[in-house]
Amino acid sequence: MSEWTIDTTVGELLRREHGREDGAKITEGWPDLDLGTAYRIQDALLDRKTSGGQTVVGVKLGLTSRAKQRRMGVDVPLTGWLTDAMTLAPGEPVAVGEFIHPRVEPEIVFIMGARLSGPGVTAEQAMSAVRSVHAGFEVIDSRYRDFDFALPDVVADNASACRFVLSGHAVPPEGLDLAEEPCRLSVDGDTVDTATGAAVLGHPANALALAANGLAERGLAIEPGWIILTGGLTDAVPLHPGSTVSAAFGSLGALSLTGT
Numbered sequence: 200m201s202e203w204t205i206d207t208t209v210g211e212l213l214r215r216e217h218g219r220e221d222g223a224k225i226t227e228g229w230p231d232l233d234l235g236t237a238y239r240i241q242d243a244l245l246d247r248k249t250s251g252g253q254t255v256v257g258v259k260l261g262l263t264s265r266a267k268q269r270r271m272g273v274d275v276p277l278t279g280w281l282t283d284a285m286t287l288a289p290g291e292p293v294a295v296g297e298f299i300h301p302r303v304e305p306e307i308v309f310i311m312g313a314r315l316s317g318p319g320v321t322a323e324q325a326m327s328a329v330r331s332v333h334a335g336f337e338v339i340d341s342r343y344r345d346f347d348f349a350l351p352d353v354v355a356d357n358a359s360a361c362r363f364v365l366s367g368h369a370v371p372p373e374g375l376d377l378a379e380e381p382c383r384l385s386v387d388g389d390t391v392d393t394a395t396g397a398a399v400l401g402h403p404a405n406a407l408a409l410a411a412n413g414l415a416e417r418g419l420a421i422e423p424g425w426i427i428l429t430g431g432l433t434d435a436v437p438l439h440p441g442s443t444v445s446a447a448f449g450s451l452g453a454l455s456l457t458g459t
């Protein structure tokens with residue numbers, strides 16, 4: 200018998216989020232927590248948020264690059280939910296003290312023009328359902344101590360979702376070569392990492408197709424207007440008060456995020 204249930208896990212993860220407190224992995228007390236149950240916890244967590252008035256605005260992918268997989272010690276991509284409460288306006292600062300241990304990662308972001316419903320969605324089909332492409336940052340904040348988790352833990356914790364921001368510059372997908380799209384990440388003016396769009400499963404469209412096909416297994420589809428974060432291109436950097444993280448892309452432009 201596990202000491203946890205879906206309900207008590209949801210309650211504990213919400214308590215940690217609201218109390219800005221990290222804690223042990225759920226799999227410590229629930230060693231045989233499987234992926235299917237972990238996604239049911241994630242969906243139940245979303246239900247609690249939508250009952251509280253939040254609305255779903257899209258989906259995030261996580262662990263789609265080797266840089267992220269290596270750092271987190273988990274090599275399987277996953278998805279989580281984005282809600283309106285996670286949205287930051289371009290240039291809006293992030294109060295570090297309102298979170299547990301926020302980290303920032305640069306991502307290529309899609310806004311969907313058409314519904315995308317799996318199974319069997321290809322990268323080409325996925326890309327043709329995209330309305331616009333944006334440079335973005337995700338702010339992740341694990342509810343686990345030191346971001347120490349196994350795959351079912353991080354799935355249950357909504358893929359460490361916390362906040363995200365898109366640059367105001369919308370680029371039409373036609374003519375973009377997203378595998379070659381460069382990204383230079385810097386902190387307070389010093390370059391800390393570089394990557395191209397190929398870091399994300401060879402091409403960010405593969406991440407979008409993966410999300411559509413994964414959601415289809417749960418009877419869900421990607422809806423028009425949804426925002427899709429395709430996953431960190433580089434390792435994430437901790438956000439500190441007074442420090443500014445910047446990402447310079449090529450065709451997608453640049454954006455910055457400052458901690459306070």
Ligand code: OOG
Binds near residue numbers: 262337341359430431
């Ligand atoms: C899990 C979420 C990973 C990404 O872009 O790879 C993620 C984590 O690193 O805590 O959002």
Ligand code: MG
Binds near residue numbers: 259261337339431
């Ligand atoms: Mg991310």
